[in-house]
Each structure stands twice: as structure tokens, then as C-alpha cells.
Amino acid sequence: MPNILKSNAFKIFLAIFAVNFLQSWFSAFLNDEAYYWFYGKQLDWGYFDHPPMIALLARLGSSILPGELGVRLLTCLMGSATFALIYKLIEGEATEKLNVRLAVMLMLSSVFMNLYSFMALPDTPLLFFAVLFLYLYRDYLTRDTVLNALKLGIVAALLLYSKYHGILVIGFTVLSNLSLFRRKSFYGIILIALVLFAPHINWQYEHNYPTIRFQFQERTSEFALQNVLGYIGEQAAITGPVVLLVCSLLYKPKNSLQRALKFNVIGIFGFFLLSSFKGNINIHWTAVALPAMICLTYLYLQGLSSVPKLVYGLLVFDFILILVIRINFVFDLFPIPHFNDHYPREMAKALKAESASRPLVFVNVYNEPSEFMFYTGVDCFAINKIDYKKTQFNYEPVLQAKVQGKNITLVSTDSLNAESKLLKVENKQYFLTPINNFKTFTGIWKVKADGLKNMIHATPQALLVNVAKDSNTGDMLSNDDELLITFFGDDNDVYYTYDKPLKPTANQTLTFNFKAPAQAGKYKAVFSIRKKGMPFAEFNSLLYNINVK
Structure with a gap:
């Protein structure tokens, strides 16, 4: 224990935690932090957007300390430990005396390493368990023991419970070393992870897979060049700029762990590049590759006769920028969109x-x-x-x-x-x-339609529609309520209202007559129930993909 307390990794942990503790104490909620605190008010095995890890952390922290500091307490600890673990990962791979200054600067120069070292967001435990998974994977490579397999299986499950992006770290690590399939213990790792993750899979099943539908159906769109170019430009700017990504790609792996790190960098950035052809990619989604990038970048720069001054200059520039951002989060000097812009x-x-x-x-x-x-x-x-x-x-x-x-x-x-x-x-x-007398129907009534697929433009349609009560709350439908279907197109949206009164029963099947949109194209369609006079409609069905010819 005394040796651990004197180690550079522990000193890094303490320094980062001290800064993050103060940051968490004085900063109002940023980005989606309050939303995940809201998750934690009702603990469950899953939530619409994410698995439950962040909800549990926010709930536990709030039970220890009040205010924003309590919500962030455990993510502060995890985020600070992420720095220490990356340092240990580098330390174990370095072939020469460790350049502590370079290792620390590489970590501190990353915007997302800083943000996800204290913020109560799913990415904070994601990064922690990602680097812990890689750290334990190195032990498993050298010592194929039951204990190492058990630890790796547990951490793999915790990685998935943090954010679904964790599957990329696991998947690309396995792809980098297919000889793992020859180890009996590897199947034990898979079994342990699946058993531990089963409650969340069951939650998705019981709720009709809402997260999967949202991510893979409702969030996708047609190809748009600006999405691809935007992804490339944003990632180039956020990775150093470019330093982390380029250096990690240039490094040639020397062992199985380093090969896994390289596969993670190429695989994660490649995966989201391909995904950008089907929709917009959030800039932070690649952050899960940071531990691998930082480690490989250090190893590449260590192999040079000297670290280029340009690299140090870019790292210092990024560090100063991040320092300004951190100070701004405390004093609200200027708004940053999606972070501190709504007071x-x-x-x-x-x-x-x-x-x-x-x-x-x-x-x-x-x-x-x-x-x-x-x-x-x-x-x-x-x-x-x-x-x-x-x-x-x-x-x-x-x-x-x-x-x-x-x-x-x-x-x-x-x-x-x-x-x-x-x-x-x-x-x-x-x-x-x-x-007055507000009524909302989402989550209470569900609408399903048979035969809502492709159609010819401007032709009459007769859909068989089922309207069913799906909750013990809420009143029966009445003459004050109406059913409508809305078509969302690239250039125009159209909606149609069912022209007969809805019956005050818990389950009814009706024929919805309307004309297909006059303009051909690809549409998304959704059914809604609303009180007459409401200025908008809500979701009462899944989204249907329609091709109007």
C-alpha cells in the first residue's frame, strides 16, 4: 500500500480528483447531467436513452452529498481513476523511462478526457470501464487464470451497463486476437458478461426495445455529404487537433495488447465514419477510443529521437483552451452550446x-x-x-x-x-x-396499423388500425379526442384526421380512410391521439418507413 500511495499514478489520481471536486462543487449542471439525475430518482434496469449505470452513480452520490457535487461524486472518482489507469497502461507498455510530463500532457490536452473526468454523463463510466477492461485484458493475456477471466467478464458487463458503445471496445479487442477462441476461459468470460447483462436485455424486451428502435430506426436518415464531411472535420479538430489520431495510427504494435489498442482506434473511428453515411454522428461518440489513442500516441512519440516542438505546442494550446472552458463553467463567462447555455x-x-x-x-x-x-x-x-x-x-x-x-x-x-x-x-x-383540463395520451394509448407500407401517391388508402389502452392510468377516449396520422417527408409534411368519433372502449379496431401524400418520396409516418384544439400531436405509435411512389 505505501508503494501505491507514492506512485505517480496515485499522485495523478489525487491531483485530478482535487480539481474535479472543486469543479463539481462550483459548477451548475452542464449538458444532460440533470436528466441523468432524473434517471436516478427511479432506479431501473434500463432507460430510454441509455443503460442504467449513470442513474445508479447519480443516485448513490446524491445519497452521500447534496447538490451537484453529490450527483457528480462517483463520476468524479471514476473520471480521476481513468487518468491513473491510462497512466498505468502506458507505464506497462513503455520500453524506456517513462516521460511523465508527456503522458500527463497527452491526457490533459483532450477535451473529452477532461469533461468525462467529472461530469455525470454515461461517457464517464464508459471511459473508466473501457480503460479498466484493457488493463485487465493485458493481465489475462499473460495469465490465463479463473480469477482474471472472472474480472474481465464482470468489467465487460459493467462496460455495457455504462453505454452501448462499450460493445465496440469489446468487439474490436476480440477481433484483434482471434486466438482467444482457443481458450476455454474465454467462453466463461462471455457467459459471465451475458448473465450479468441479462436484466437489461430483459428490460429492453419488456419495453419493446425502445433504445434499439431509436438508435437504429428512428435516428437514421438518407445519405448526406455534410454528415460525412462534418464527422471528419469534427474528429480532426477534437483529437489533438489531429495529434492523437495521426500518431496512434502511425504506431506499429509490438504485442497483442497494443494490437488491440490499434484495432480499437481504427475500428471505432471507422465504424462511426460508415455510420455517418446514414445519419449525423455526435462528436463525442468516438471518445471511447481515447484510452487506446493516448497510449499509442505516447508509444509513437517515445520512439522518436525527440518529441516535435509542434506536438508540444498543440498540446499546450489544447490545455489552455480546456483551462478556459473549465473556468467558464464556474463563472459562466460565455455560453457554450449544449453545455452551459441555458442557466x-x-x-x-x-x-x-x-x-x-x-x-x-x-x-x-x-x-x-x-x-x-x-x-x-x-x-x-x-x-x-x-x-x-x-x-x-x-x-x-x-x-x-x-x-x-x-x-x-x-x-x-x-x-x-x-x-x-x-x-x-x-x-x-x-x-x-x-x-385547462390537460390530457396527454402518449404511453397510455398505442396505435398499430396493418398494411402501412408502400403506396402510390394521391391514391385512396384504407388502413385497418387498432387503438388499444396500454396503461392502468388515463381516461377512456371521448368525442373530445381525435386520431390522426402524420407523414414526414424530405420536402413536405402532411397529416390526416380520422373523421369519426372514437369509441370509449379500451380496445377498438377501425378503418382509417385517407389519400396518400400527393408528392412521391420517402416518408416516416406516425399515429397520434390528442385532445381537440391542442396545438400539436404526440407519439402514440412506432415510426413507419413509407415509400410513396
């Missing part, structure tokens, strides 16, 4: 003052309602229009029941009707719209 403390206070004790229902957002609940202690709800996406609020019947049939205030970023009142908070604006 959650001020927003929550202003909305509570304007709500006049009416429950709030947010429209097309999920961070603001989560932040509102955290900073005020008052429950609220959120709904999404069909031009947005589903969120965890679509799976929160208790919160939904609290606003059902009540006089509420809708909070939106655009005006909904003549009664909408503008409220400005810093650089953001919200519209407050009073709604």
Missing part, C-alpha cells in the same frame, strides 16, 4: 415564480424539466411533439398522472397560441401557455 438555476427560479402554482409541462425538451425539478424540488412533466424524439419522460406514468386532467402551464421554446406569454431568462426565451 438552469436562473431558469428554474424564474419558471417557478411565473407558474402561479400550476403544474408545468415542458414541450420538446428533457434537460429543462429535469433541472427544474432538481433546483426547485417541484415535480413537473415533459411531452414531445412528433417532430421531436421520445425521452425518458415517455416512460414516467407517475409524473404523467400528476398533470392528467389538471389546469397546467405548457413551457415551450415557441409560441403555441394567442395566450402564450414570453419569458426571457438570460439568453434563452420560453413561452408559457395555460391549458
